[in-house]
Amino acid sequence: MPELPEVETIRRGLNKYIVHKKIIRTEVLCDKSFIGEPATGVVKTLRRFGKALVIDLDNSLSLMIHLRMTGQLIFDPGPGDKPDSRFAAGHPSDSFTDKLPNKQTRVILEFDDGGHLFFNDQRKFGFIKVLPTNEVGNDPFIKKLAKEPWQMKEGEFYEKLKKHQNSCVKATILDQSVICGLGNIYADEALFMSKIHPERKSGSITKKEASLLLKSAREVMDKSISSGGSTMHTYVKADGTKGDYLELFANVFRRNGKPCPRCGTEIQKIRVAGRGTHICPKCQQLKGGSKSQRKVDS
């Protein structure tokens, strides 16, 4: 999915489009994608908790949205508007520019000014959930979230790694109750930046390395947020051809077979904690380890 920078991009983008507008109708095309009773009301604020987006209405109800792997939110200002007046962000796909609704549209929110917010989600793992605003903090997902990298103290992060000493460090930093906001892309990028092999046991990470890893996580996500995460603008280039927004900042993610930007060694793809994982085998080494690295492909 959309990881923290993507959701933050969506929050900032939608902030310009839907605040003070009234949701007048909800169309649910897939029951699984919508939890609770559809709500009408004026949008007051947009909040983000880790990778979850919360839309607060003026009637004490909130919509909590989690995009999971393939969710995307696309706001269309309405008929008569130019196609590029659309705001789209989340999982990059052709749906950003498709005629909507399309096959992957799960929920449509209609606003009083004729605008529509489309919730698309190929794999149906994501959802929109209606709950009382004062219950948002008690939602099981939000309740278990740890601090974000910017709020986390270095010592605190180090102690958390120690607590999961037998897990691979990549698995540990993907755990939202350890540190919140990292997903598969930014985990790989942050580990590469800190020169830490993803299969290192969390308990073997030194204080210095933990500090570097935390700083790297902040840096990688800051950079992505400032470049707009995966939005329609970065997905469709000025000439109309498709572009991969990963090109903008990724050093290892999906760059297997290409040279490491730091040392030129070929980037490898391996499997760690059940997830595809990208490393530079020279920059990121298993210290003193005889453990073999399983190669997935070139």
Next chain:
DNA sequence: CTAGGATCCTGTCAGC
């Protein structure tokens, strides 16, 4: 309690 694997679902791509 932790750690690892299966699972939800649809689509795409590599390999035969």
Next chain:
DNA sequence: TGCTGACAGGATCCTA
């Protein structure tokens, strides 16, 4: 071409 299996920017549930 058609089939098959692997895999995917996430999180939860189940097992040991």
